[in-house]
Amino acid sequence: MNRKVTVVGGAGNVGATVARSIANRELADVVIIDIADTKAQGIALDILQACPVEGSDTRVVGGSDYALSAGSDVVVITSGVPRKPGMSRDDLLSVNYKIMQDVTANVMKHSPDAILIVVANPLDAMAQAVYRLSGLPRERVIGMAGVLDSARMRTFIAAELNVSVENVTAFVLGGHGDTMVPLPRYSTVAGIPITELLTPERIAAICERTANGGAEITKLVGTSAWYAPGQSSARMVEAILKDKKLIEPCSVYLQGEYGVNDQFLGVPVKLGAKGVEQVIQITLTADEKTALDKSAAAVKELTSVIGV
Numbered sequence: 294m295n296r297k298v299t300v301v302g303g304a305g306n307v308g309a310t311v312a313r314s315i316a317n318r319e320l321a322d323v324v325i326i327d328i329a330d331t332k333a334q335g336i337a338l339d340i341l342q343a344c345p346v347e348g349s350d351t352r353v354v355g356g357s358d359y360a361l362s363a364g365s366d367v368v369v370i371t372s373g374v375p376r377k378p379g380m381s382r383d384d385l386l387s388v389n390y391k392i393m394q395d396v397t398a399n400v401m402k403h404s405p406d407a408i409l410i411v412v413a414n415p416l417d418a419m420a421q422a423v424y425r426l427s428g429l430p431r432e433r434v435i436g437m438a439g440v441l442d443s444a445r446m447r448t449f450i451a452a453e454l455n456v457s458v459e460n461v462t463a464f465v466l467g468g469h470g471d472t473m474v475p476l477p478r479y480s481t482v483a484g485i486p487i488t489e490l491l492t493p494e495r496i497a498a499i500c501e502r503t504a505n506g507g508a509e510i511t512k513l514v515g516t517s518a519w520y521a522p523g524q525s526s527a528r529m530v531e532a533i534l535k536d537k538k539l540i541e542p543c544s545v546y547l548q549g550e551y552g553v554n555d556q557f558l559g560v561p562v563k564l565g566a567k568g569v570e571q572v573i574q575i576t577l578t579a580d581e582k583t584a585l586d587k588s589a590a591a592v593k594e595l596t597s598v599i600g601v
């Protein structure tokens with residue numbers, strides 16, 4: 294039987310990009326669920342018609358009826374209002390929490406065995422909301438942010454040093470907000486830490502641009518980014534479906550790791566068939582730990598507002 298991935302909010306920018314990436318690479322059959330019923334049908338048809346060109350036999354369907362999504366292996370939740378220029382992700386808290394309540398109930402009814410990847414913002418708070426609302430074990434509710442933030446940092450490092458992005462790894466931890474924590478000591482070019490390759494001033498500029506990466510695009514486009522976020526979400530789906538044991542920063546429910554208790558935060562994890570198979574503990578300097586604690590506190594402030 295084919296694997297099945299549902300994208301809730303899949304008629305929107307990020308969701309359609311996730312769906313297309315999965316279909317392109319024939320990772321699983323794809324279901325697009327969206328309150329915009331006919332748009333979901335149309336986007337599904339358009340993606341399906343790209344498949345012959347790509348040589349993919351993926352089946353793609355769409356609509357507003359969750360029955361289409363029954364028995365999904367992975368559900369990606371991109372349903373949520375995006376921010377506009379001048380807004381912070383945190384401004385979306387209440388409106389998107391309401392959407393998480395509706396969506397999580399429907400997802401759990403039709404796909405109780407799925408692994409859930411949450412994308413809606415503010416990311417860590419929405420992931421925690423879905424975790425609480427679903428009652429799933431922590432391994433099966435994962436927030437997408439660190440893959441994207443690290444990809445942005447890799448982009449900037451590669452451009453600065455004029456090297457292939459393939460040679461660059463980067464690590465961005467913490468909440469997916471203004472307090473995110475890029476870690477230059479763990480960011481490398483062909484294994485060499487960037488702290489040995491760039492001046493502190495250049496590194497600081499790269500970290501700042503990374504932390505403002507979402508706002509930079511929102512200001513240019515008028516709504517938030519979708520290609521890199523969509524691709525990053527599809528990468529997580531792939532890691533799970535192929536049981537890759539891929540280590541990437543993701544937002545997960547911490548229970549003492551990094552000294553953080555009972556809340557979501559971005560840390561390195563191992564992604565495989567069971568979802569989050571391990572939280573990877575790396576040592577942090579006092580400054581890095583202070584920055585991570587500050588980021589954890591910012592997430593906690595948001596989750597306490599919505600009581601999750």
Ligand SMILES: NC(=O)C1=CN([C@@H]2O[C@H](COP(=O)(O)OP(=O)(O)OC[C@H]3O[C@@H](n4cnc5c(N)ncnc54)[C@H](O)[C@@H]3O)[C@@H](O)[C@H]2O)C=CC1
Nearest residue numbers: 302304305306307327328372373374375412413414437522
């Ligand atoms: N975690 C991350 O790194 C990123 C998160 N985001 C977030 O992802 C979310 C989606 O962004 P876009 O795709 O640009 O927005 P969009 O407006 O293009 O798409 C959102 C879709 O969700 C649908 N939707 C709304 N309520 C729904 C419900 N109750 N049930 C089913 N579908 C529903 C809408 O009809 C729409 O098609 C936003 O909250 C945005 O902030 C975006 C980029 C990166």
Ligand SMILES: O=C([O-])CC(=O)C(=O)O
Nearest residue numbers: 376382414507508517518
């Ligand atoms: O900036 C936003 O609101 C969307 C997002 O999370 C990102 O692109 O990092």
